[in-house]
Amino acid sequence: MPYPPLPGSPGSGAPDEEPQKQPAPFDYNERLIGLSEDLGGDRPAFNARKERAGQAGPLRQVLTIAASLALVVVCGVVVYALFTRGDDAATTAGTPSTSDTPSTSTAPTDSASPGGGSTDVSGESSGRPGWPGTSSPADPGDRATPRSTIGPERLSKADVPRPWEFTYGDVTLKARYLDGKDYSGCKATLKRPIRKLGCDYAVRVSYKAQQGNLRLTHFIYDFGTVEAAGKAAAQIEPHHVIPPTEASLPDYTQGWFKVKDYGKYVVYTMVTANDGITIAKGKEYTSYGNTDLGAEILFRM
Secondary structure, three states: OOOOOOOOOOOOOOOOOOOOOOOOOOOHHHHHHHHHHHHHHHHHHHHHHHHHHHHOHHHHHHHHHHHHHHHHHHHHHHHHHHHHHHHHHHOOOOOOOHHHOOOOOOOOOOOOOOOOOOOOOOEOOOOOOEOOOOOOOOOOOOOOOOHHHOOOOOOOHHHOOOOEEEEEOOEEEEEEEEEEEEEOOOOOOEOHHHHOOOOOEEEEEEEEEOOOOEEEEEEEEEOOOHHHHHHHHHHOOHHHEOOOHHHOOOOOOEEEEEEEEEOOEEEEEEEEEOOOOOHHHHHHHHHHHHHHHHHHHHHOO
């Protein structure tokens, strides 16, 4: 059957979502509400403490008055001492003190101070955790890295794992590198409706697995900013991608795809296979393959 499969057919091109976590055994909001209700039983004891504090009010007032009187006396002594020292200084001929001489030095400005630059350490979003910024001092001339350019400056086919090996729990996947290509633009692999969103260049890498019964291909598109990548990932469908012949398994009978944005990059993953591959296995290669490459991209930022 042609790739992608027709809508509604088995293994059709709906993106294969990442494995979902099991729901929590209880609703956290309900647990918090229950905690608040449990604490309600302690409120009478808290009120009793307030009442006991109120009973000690007269003693506190006496202490406050005594402290105020002592403070007045101390202030009077200090004022008297200052005036006495002022009279003594007036009778002494002296030179201008350091504080009287205007200083010729100027305080360093922010731009001149070492480490004056800043580093953006805010979290990503595009579904991603926050990434730590560098701990080394920034050059004063450096500007903060905008969040919109999260991801390595540039990628190539040499940056992908060769071979690819993945383990998660009981799942173990392996694939041998087949071939790849670095494209100077996106026209050869991506149609205009998506390309015009800001695609700069593309990278393709292909793997073979399962004794040659499955082929895994990734297309990596650089859209320049997180915002553009997010828009593109939300719109890309299989008919927007132009895969070369070597990207698909010859005479494949089933296929899957997944597309997701990682920083400023969009990873489009397609898997083609013959009838010797189960649907579950095909989905594993599609979903985990996409996610693992995306993590590799973000790790290189």
